[in-house]
Amino acid sequence: MKPNREKVAYVFDGSLEGFYTAVFMAFRDKTEPSRFLAANAGQQIPLLEQLRHAPADPALAARVDLGVAKRSGAKNACMLKLAFRSGQEDVLLLIWRYLCRLFDCPDGSFCRNMLDPDVWDVLQAARRVKREVHRFHGFVRFRKTADGFWFALIDPDNDIVDLLIPHFRGRYAARPWVIYDARRNRGIWYDGKKSHDVVLENKAFSLSDGTLPPAAVADDEEHYCRLWQHYYHSVSIAQRPNQRQMKAAMPRRYWKYLPEKQSGHRQ
């Protein structure tokens, strides 16, 4: 990056559109972003830095996106959008650095060398997001509510809740379900035909273990949950314990909404 440029922190609304708008502004104003702050993430706004607000502008964002696609292909533009969902702290600056180098290089050859550190880091961030989506195809646990809904609470590291739609729409096409991201306070509601974004106003579920109040769940829910817990403990072979591998494949941070990992139900 050019050292003599003015350092500015950009504040945007947390959306991809907002971020790309901020990127566009930084390019236009020839500044060097010290960081990108998502206003909705509750981050501290620094006092000493120069701040600039980037109100999301679809037209500007589209120009950035189009520029990426033109130089490096539509697939790569998708990869960047995946990386943007990463929960990794420095990911936005990584993407910024990537974009700087990409726009410096008219034929886009820069991004074809994935062993370049600037390319590698962004690819890894995107890869981790994809991997978490795959993990959550397995780790989502639905509970049946008394009014015939299926409800699942998740707390993923990355912002992936809407990436789960295609899989679960294919699997549970004919019933209404909700998958809700507890940390980001937003979710997906599928009504049996279409999916919608939802934000739940009054939260009846428990944030500590994902359960619903007894009056709200279907009668047989507790029964099947119990059966599942018994099954989980029965299939493990006690003579060959391997906790290390279990934890590597299913890290502890994911346990809180998995009924089989909740204590108190141990045999």
Added chain:
Amino acid sequence: MQKLRVLADAAKYDVSCSSSGSSGGGGSTRSAGICHSFTEDGRCISLLKILFTNHCIYDCAYCVNRRSNDRPRAAFTAKELAGLTGEFYRRNYIEGLFLSSGVMVSPDHTMERLNEVVRILRQQYRFGGYIHMKTIPGADPLLVQEAGLLADRLSVNIEIPTEQQLIRLAPEKNFSSVFRPMDQINREAGISRQERKKHPKAPRFAPAGQSTQLIVGATPETDFTILKLASGLYRQQQLKRVYYSGFMPVNSHDARLPALQKPPLVRENRLYQADWLMRFYHFRFDEILDEKNSQLDLQLDPKLAHALRNPQLFPVDLDKAPYELILRVPGIGVRSARIIMANRRHGHIGLSQLKRMGVALNRARYFICCRELPAAAASLYPEQIKQRLLKKGEGQGRQLALF
């Protein structure tokens, strides 16, 4: 609930767990398997793995469910089991069903019950999840055919790697009762694939193929015999997977079986590593072992052992060498080898690049030529390399992470 506990407990010794390889069938199965949970022994739960019943008329020495064992016995009804699978599936606990059973009355009778469960699931419940069914050795070919049309994957367990030993431990079984259904499944799956080329709507037969399981350490077979058998199964019967299960004494002492304190976990792991070499690393079984070296080294992983036996292949120049040779470098996996192939035209593959892609340099350093490494590393004698690696605690069989 008691029933579930007894029959899940009785099924747990079957090590197969995957739900992969069934792309775009009638339902919602994926070509890459999905793990829904992991048990305390580190294995993935993808399917509801359960026995229809643990009653059994056979008396196989290695099996918990043999008739001479005094254990609680239980059996599901077809409806119960189909219902349970459906409810688990709806909650996204599982990817599908892994259905096996003890043999009650006769192989045909048992196979009919299993088919009935799966028929109810597929036809009444419109179940689109994954189904893995055990074929009962000795069941009628027509029943096997019906199973193949309903399930995603079929499997027949060989259990004991040579026929002579199988007959000694399981007097009611022989190799032909195992290989006949296996060959039939392979044949019918082939026919179905051909048919589907002509008529895309033609019925699928076991779209996720078939697998089998071998018990390791119950009988005196060498690793060479086992790998040779596995390699033949992959080539001739076109099996998708061979699972190896370290023998664990589950019955009160039987003079026909060795008295082991612990299952041979390291040996089992070495066999899986060798199996991976055959399936993903272009190794032939006779490159991994031969008549003279008929056991896998428990201290070294098989790829490292191969490299040390073949010093003439190394050091490898990562900037020029062909893919197959790069795959043979210890410490470089399939993913890294692909990255090297795709990116080396952009520049030299140096130490920092190797580190970045996660190559295990502590092993690889002795087998590659690389400017940043001291040239002496690649010119050591195999014996010296082995000593250095073992001293560091490398290759001590701590990596039980292959599933």
